Amino acid sequence: MSLADLRGKTAIVGVGLAGCGEARGMTDMEILAQAATKAVADAGLTMKDMDGLCTANLMSAIWPLNVVEYLGLQPKFVEGTNVGGSAFVAHQLPSMMALATGVCDAVLVCYGSVQRTGTMGRKERTAARNVLDPNPYEAPYQPFNPPSSYALVAARHMHQYGTTRRQLAEIAVAFRRWAQLNPEAFSREPLDIETVLKARMITDPFTAYDCCLVTDGAAAYVMTRADRAKDLKKKPIYLLSNATAVWHRSVIGMRDLTVSPSKESGERAFAAAGLGPKDIDVVQVYDAFSINVILALEDLGFCKKGEGGPFVENGAIGPGGRLPVNTNGGGLSCVHPNMYGAFATIEAVRQLRGECGERQVKGAKTAVVNGNGGNAAASQSTSVLATAEAL
């Protein structure tokens, strides 16, 4: 048996979003439950059909228990591994194995956060986590994390490969242009490169436009076996592969700041899928910061190492460009409730279903999703998805 044996054996059959942007008055769990309800209904199933559960939350180490109780589930398969924001992409491989072996029949993957409007906001959440999970070799120097860690990554990439702030700005502008085509996106006002370049620095070389949004939001999707998927309500989107690589915890453990674990997860995912970057119609990468997109495009093989900057120039990854990336507007312009992996996955599914309206990539049959987690690209999880035609 190998990873390739799981190719096309499972599919995503239901997706749901809730509370994206601002969900004032709601809790993490309440919007998670709303998204889960939508995803289950989208699949044409019921909550009682969910005999597998994947979930994680930065505020509770045993979050799956909370979700089981709240939703009234009694799962035969529970996966709560938290590798940061990539978790909800990384949850796919264990789910594929559990479904393929018959351990369970339907897996609900779900997440929710009200970090923007909740009574415990982002600042308080970060402070609490620093107490529970201290990093004594970084904390005394007061990096403004996560932005400062990724700023160190960007500065090194710029030094080593000549990547420019203008190229980073191209990314923010491309995703804003996608967001303008997405009625669900949070930031839709026009944005140009000069505005990004002139904005106030937060942690050099980043301005606020290089950093993901701080929003509320919940996302859920349902996975099942391919044989069962065919009889459900929506067109199944097949999982060809998923692979996760974890190389470090924080920026002091990242040996080469210009290479992320996507290099490993991407190689494994593409090999098992039997596809390469040239076969991919639409790309969803976790853009916690602008530099993440350059690392992902290079490490996944869409361009050579060091050429990510020139690759994104002239609107190449925006609407009408050569490679559609983050068609919902990404974490930079659409939604970013702390952990974005499930949102990237759902946008890939919607594109492959052909449900994306004005921003639809015509005829998209294959997609890559690349999750990012931790304070410095510490964990990366890559999936290849496809419609039945591309199986």
Added chain:
Amino acid sequence: MNTQEQVGAEARYQAALNEGRFLIQRCEGCGRHVFYPRVVCPHCGGDSLAWVEPKGTGVVYSTTTVRRKPEAGGDYDVSLIDLDEGVRMMSRVEGIAPTEVKIGMRVRAKVIDNKGAGLVVFTPEEAR
């Protein structure tokens, strides 16, 4: 049962810093230097790590200026320093404006008092 209290690597590192001494580790199994301090070598899995004094010199691997309002203390540097022993640490370069800290700059360590605890910071080598 061992009832004697132990001193872990993290506590020992900080205790030395509090006395003004900057120590790192060297693995007696594979010979490589190790930072941050551990009880097991991340290179070979060996559990015999000796404390050694580094030369204290190194090079800026990457750097960022964290922007902060003047009334809160103003902008400051956060850098990653590669020590000549081959290990990397987070620190800050002092003695020059944070925006003047450049990748590739040679720097030298010093131990300062940070609210009662020893802390390693760096200054540019040529400025000494």
